[in-house]
Amino acid sequence: MITGLVLAAVSGALLSVQNVFNSKVSLRAGTKATTALVLFLGFLASFLIGLGVEGKSMFALQNMQTWYWFSGMLGVGVVVSVVQAVMRLGPTYGISIVMVSQLVYALIMDSLGLMGLEKMAISGKHLVGVLVIVAGILVFKFGGVRKADKA
Template sequence: MLAVVFGVVVGIVMPIQTSANSRLRQSVGSPFLASLVSFTVGFLALLVAVLLIDGGLPPLTAALDMPAWIWSGGVLGVVVLTGNIFLFPRLGSVQTVVLPITGQVIMGLLIDHFGLFHAPVHRLDPTRVLGALLLVAGVLGAIGFIDTLLRRGAQVSVGSSSGLSLWGWRAAGVVFGMFSAAQTAINGQLGVAFGSAVGAALVSFAFGVVTLLLINLALRNRPAAGSTVGPWWMWIGGFLGAMFVFGNAFLSPVIGTGLTVMTILLGLMAGSLLIDHFGLLGAHRRKVTLLQAVGLALMVAGVGVIRL
């Protein structure tokens, strides 16, 4: 039960990280530069944590006998982050949230059922399917998707893409979500190999920093003038991202990838609604509706069904 609560807490910090990184992006002038700064801050925070908790750097030789995919968690994290940047202007905010979440839930259940990436096996059964459906329904209610359908006659805002291109981006959204679930399982196994979840998170962030550094060098991105000007909290995204990756690496071997994904999604939606309701971190204040509250309750029920 404590693991589930910890997963929810990890999820709650994610909307705060998103707000911080969004503000950082406004300051530095580039999403890739903002991601690089965020990843670097997270890497430094994890480096300090590893030295304090483990007393030294993770033993990389412990994972040398593992398959090559064990090192791919950080790169997948960058792919997911960059993918959302491209999805938003083409699909709109609603589908950019729903489609990756759908992919996360599907992939999480598949990883558990087949024991992919050496994850603990949790066979798919009607109870787990019901829990997943409740969670997805809760997400749809929490983000206002159902309310949008009822008020606008099933018209949902999308960007400029259309036809086959639109469906291609929708499929990509699901795939990005599946990559995110795979990252959770991979970092979990890296933590098992090292005997340290925080060490696994450090290595994952190191690969992410290197990948983003290469991207920024290729694009020749430079900080905008006055890039250091902004509220202090715009720099905390990296710390919260480090907590998120550590939480995934810690929880996945304990409660399974599927339940890890779902508990973190529950926390994510709860945190998002709290930020909107109280107008925290400069967000536009939007009162939580009854339908959103019902959606959050459905998510709780979904996690509870799978857990119990």
């Protein structure tokens, strides 16, 4: 469990840094070029690491659902949406909304047992947890000192 927690924390940090980088690249290159660059470099890195670590067994993909093959295409929507959100809302607010959206959809997929997941009952504490996070985002966005108030 500790390893999972550490990996999740590292993932969050890497995603935040990547999204800021992506928004800066997008200012110069545009969203389409940024998306192509990010996904191509991600493919290249994954491919080379996979070959180095797993070798030919990386290509053993029997018994996989056909529609799983298209999951990488979702990355286009992810990169475009997050880059635009960060550019329009700022990193903290944009990523916070992305995080809540991920959490809500993960809860929905878990509770309905979608995509082969084991069905999980949603409890009141799950809903309260999401609402607390949403409340925190609202406090962050609207509860701070405005620039005009500082003057």
